[in-house]
Amino acid sequence: MRIKMDLLNLAEMKKLAIAFSKVLKPSTIVLLQGDLGSGKTTFVKEVVTALGSSDAVTSPTYTLMNTYQAEFPIYHFDMYRLSSAEEAMGVGFEEYFDKNSLDGVCFVEWAENVEGLIPSVDYVVEISKLSQNGRRVIIKEVANVSN
C-alpha cells in the first residue's frame, strides 16, 4: 500500500491521523521522515489523540523517547541527537524494536541516524512542506516476511 496526499492545513492532517490510527496495533513500527518542522511530531500528536489518549505529546529531542498511554502504549522516539545504532543500543533502545516482545506502537523520527537498529518496519510516513500549512504526505506500507 502506498498513499500520497496533499493536505491544505492542520485540520486535514488531523483527519489523516485519525484514519491512520485505525491500522495501528501493538507491535506496529512506524518511521517518520521529513525535514525539521515538516510535522512529524505533530502527526504523532494527532494519532495519539485519535487513539483516545489525553497525554501531552512533545518532541522527544532531548528525552530521546516519550511514552504515552492509549489503549496500548505508544513509544515516540527522536533519534536526531544520536549518530549510530550502537549509540541507541547503549541506551537500551533495541529491545523496543523486537516485535516478539513489543507491547505497543513505536513512532520513530530520524531513524536514518541509527541505521541497522530497527530490523522490521511496518510503515514509513514521509512528510514535506508545501507551504506554511500545506503538507505532502506519503505513507508506504513496508512488506515484511512475517506479514
Ligand SMILES: Nc1ncnc2c1ncn2[C@@H]1O[C@H](COP(=O)(O)OP(=O)(O)O)[C@@H](O)[C@H]1O
Ligand atoms: N498541515 C500541517 N501538518 C503538520 N504540521 C503543521 C501543518 N501546518 C502547520 N503545521 C505546523 O508545523 C510545525 C511542525 O512541527 P513539528 O511537528 O515539531 O515538526 P517535526 O517533528 O517534523 O520537526 C508545527 O508548528 C505545526 O503546528
Ligand SMILES: [Mg+2]
Ligand atoms: Mg519532531
